[in-house]
Amino acid sequence: MKKEIPLAITFITGLIIIVTFFIPHQPLGTMQQRLLIWYSIVLGFTMLLGMDSLLRSNLQRIARRSPGWPFALVLIIGFLGTLAAGIYTWATSESLLSLGSSFMYVYTYFIIPLQATMFSLLAFFIASAAYRAFRARTLEATLLLITAAVVMLGRVPIGAEISQWLPDSASWIMEVPQMAAKRGIFIGVALGTIAMSLRVILGLERTYLT
């Protein structure tokens, strides 16, 4: 029964959602809407599980003095600090997003700069990696290099200043060969997703139960 009940739930809900796509009338439409609301609620609870797991693993790292445990300490402090700011704002302000609130202070002066810094570093690493790796060693690499150069210049204003040919060519690359390759990949992904979904609904794929 440990496996049969989850398999039955998966089969029935999967079937309702698929059938409702084609027949959205009563009572299927209402049933689908109810299932979607449940999904949203369950997903909310998974966030709590995520928090529990995050806190537990990092507290263990601190307790065991594992390598890099000070980072775990910073994480715990950051987590609790943000939580405290959130609760304080919730209790004292109109909403969590009220500008000037404690939570928005943490968001504006900690979260935004930290996230932006992490992502900004990519520009430097990409520049260095492109310089070292982009070598025209083979015909394919040369084609890739030329295409990348045209798109890089064609998608910025200075490209049009150099020659109108650059933005026109960049648009053609994006709209014809790029899209042809992407379509092929997407059709393959969609077919794979349908096959996998059917396997899950029919109970042939059971790895999610383990």
Next chain:
Amino acid sequence: MKIFEKIANIDSRIIYLLLLLVVLIPLVFKLVLPINLSDPVKQAYQAIEQLPEGSVVMFSVDYDASSAPEIQPMLLATLRHAFSKKHKVVLLGQWALGLPFGEIGLNEVAPQFNARYGVDYVNLGYRPGYRAQMVGLGREIRDFYATDYKGTPLDQIPLMQGIHNYNDIDLLVGLEAGQAGEEWIQFAGARYGLNIIIGATGVIAPDMFHYMQARQIRGLIGGLQGAAEYETMINHLGTGVAGMVAQSWAHLLLLGFIIAGNVGYFVVRRRKQS
């Protein structure tokens, strides 16, 4: 010989320093370059422009700080455009960490057009489970958003009184740094016929071109270039246009390094072979 070896092996720190300078100088000195307008962005502009006054435009804030430099200018520009046309704005977000950007954007733009909260615009906030939401909002928004982000029941908000599902939304502006854009198109666009324009990061935009060609979206604002184009069209230049000058020089520098690296590599290799 030695000079080519040096060209083929430039120290990373020199690359970092030069990149920092070419990004910083245009931003500090506020340099401007003329912006070329592309068809997908023109069509996105037209999608908002051609709506009758008082139409309801839903904004979905699906990005966070890592993509904000690219997408926040799009939000500000499209919000400005919508408010200037006296459209009603319903904002929500599928990224919990991105929603404050929506609130920051609304607080920056709405007062410039004397737009009033609850009458001209509303912020619904964030709810988990975006795929389920995108399907469920097609039947009833209140099933997922019983209140706005302040906790006010939707039925007490004047703007929301006649808005129940996608039939009451004239256009969706999806601002995307991830998968949610495609989901909007597949679940809300394909299933309910919702009109959609997408603003996406430069990385995500290529994934949207085929939806544009198949007319499943009405317009596409791709990357910072797209944001700069939109700012140019509404005649309100912001960080999109400023950022494109920095990006132009950064791309030129990068190409310069790639060419130099290749020249150095091939000269050294040929000399070694001979």
